[in-house]
Amino acid sequence: MSEQRMYPGMSPEEKTTFAPYSAFDIPADLRELTGRYDVEAMARRCRNFRYAEEWMMMLLGGWVATIPELPVKTGLGKIIWETAQAADVLGKRLPELRCGKKAVDASESANAAFATFIQSVCEPERPDLTIEKLAGVFDVLMPHLVDVYEQTMRETDQICDAPTIELLDEIVRKRRRHIAWGREVLDRLSEGEALRERRRVRVAKLNEELHASGGVTGTLGEPRGALN
C-alpha cells in the first residue's frame, strides 16, 4: 500500500486524506464513449419499439376471446401484461431522451409499410386460426424484435445510453420466455404435415412483408456502416 496522499483542498485545515487504490484493485473500464445512435436517433427507436409493443399488447388482447384453446387464453394473459410493461418502460424512457414530459405514451411506426405489416399480423380472427395468430407473433414479430433490441444494445453507447440497454435487456429476457412458450404451443397445435404447412406459409408471408418494410425501425436493409 502506498503512502496516504493529501487531497488538494483550499487550505491545510480543510485537506482530507484518502487511500489511493492501485490499478489492480478495480478492473479498468474498457468501454469507449461511442455508439451508433445519438439522443434523437435513440428516441426515435424507442418510439418505434413502443409502437410494436403497444400493438402487440392490443392484438393479443383482442385474440383472447377468439382463441378456443383454454391454456392459450390463460397463457396470453401474462404475456399481455408483460408486453404492456415493455411498452410502458419504453415510453418512460422518452422524456429522458429530451422528448418532453408528455411523450410517455408516444408510439410511432417507422414507416407506413411496418404499420401495414402489423395490420397483417392482426388479421386472423376466426377461432380455427390459432396457428396463424400465434405464428405471426411468436415466429415472426417477437423474434424480430428480440434481434433488433439485441443489436441496439450492442451498438448504442454503453455508458451514455446505459438506461436504454438496461430496459431492453429486461424486455429481451422476458421475450425469450414468451417465444419459447409460443413455439411450444405452436408445435403442439401444428401436429401433422397439413398444419405444419399452414404455419410455414403464414411465417413466410409475414417475413416477406416484414423485410420489405425494413422492420420495426425501417432500417433492416440499410448498410450497417451508416450512423443513426
Added chain:
Amino acid sequence: MKRFIQHEELARDSRFVRQDNAQSTALASLPDDVEMVVNVFEQFSPMIEASVRGTSAEPLFDAYGPGFALTILNEPLDPDAPAGLTRLLLRMHGIFVGELQALEGAARSLWDFPDAPWEFKMNMARQAWDEGRHVQIFEKLLSHLGGEVGMFPESTFLFECACSEDPAMRVAGVNRGLEGLACDVFRDMIKYAEKTGDEKMKQAVDYVLADELTHVRFGSEWVREFTKDDPEYLKRTQEYRRTVDKQFSFGGARSDREDAAIPIAWDDRLEAGFTEEELVDLAELSGSGPSKKTLIEAAKILRERHAAKKNASKSSPHEGVQS
C-alpha cells in the same frame, strides 16, 4: 380483426357446453309471483333440458325438473345438504366460466378501445393477467373438488350483460358490476371453506378476492375519469351499472336479504371503492325480485309437475303412436 364481438362469438374448446342466456335474463326480471315463475320455467323447459344433456346437471334436471336452478341458486351452500357437492361444483364451475368471461372482457377492452388513455390500457392488461390466473386457479379448485371443465353448461350471460361498446359503461359493467358480484361470491366461498376446513380453497379464494378489489378500484377510477365534466354521461353510466347489478342479482339470490344465497360483501365492497349510498341502492334493487318463499314454492310445483309428466310417459309407453 373487428372491434366488439358478441357473446355468441366467444371461442371455446370442445369440452364446453353452451347454454342459452334467455333463462338467466328471464330469472333476472321475474316478479314475486309463484305462478309467473312456474310459467316462465315451464316455457324454458325444453331449452334447459337440451342445455344440460350430457352434463353433470342432467341428473339434477331429472330429479327436480326445469326449476332445479332455483334450488341451486337460492339455497346457501351447505356441505350437509342433499346434493351438497353437486351444488358446490355447479357454483365453482359457474365461477370458473365467469372468470373466463372476465378475462375475455378485460383483454378485449385493449382491442375495442384503441384510443383510450395509456393508464387505462395498463390497468386492463394487468387485469387480463389476473383473470387468466383466476381461470387457472378455479380450474384447479374444480379439480380439487372432483369436478372438471365442461361438466355443467356455460351461460355467457355475464359477458353479454357487462361488455358494453362504450368504455365508461364497459368498466362500469365489468369492473364494478361483474367484479362486484365476484366480491360477494368469493366472500361467501371463503366462509364455506372455513366451515369445511378446506385451507386450500380458503387461501386461493382469499388471494383472488384481493385481486377483485383492485379491479373494482380500476372501474371506480375509470368511470370517474371517462365521465368527468359530463354529469349526463355519468348518470347514464350509473344507470347501466344498476341494470347490470339487477341482472347479476339473479332474482334476489345475490342480495342483502336475510334469505340470500349470496349476501352482499358490504365491507369488501367499501374497501374496493363503492360508496355507502351505492351499496344501499344495490341492496334495494337486488332484493326486489321474487322472495325465497316464492321461489321454493315455484320449485316445488315445477318438481311435482315434472315427476307427474315422467310418470305419465312411463305408464303410457305407446302414447302418441297411432293405433
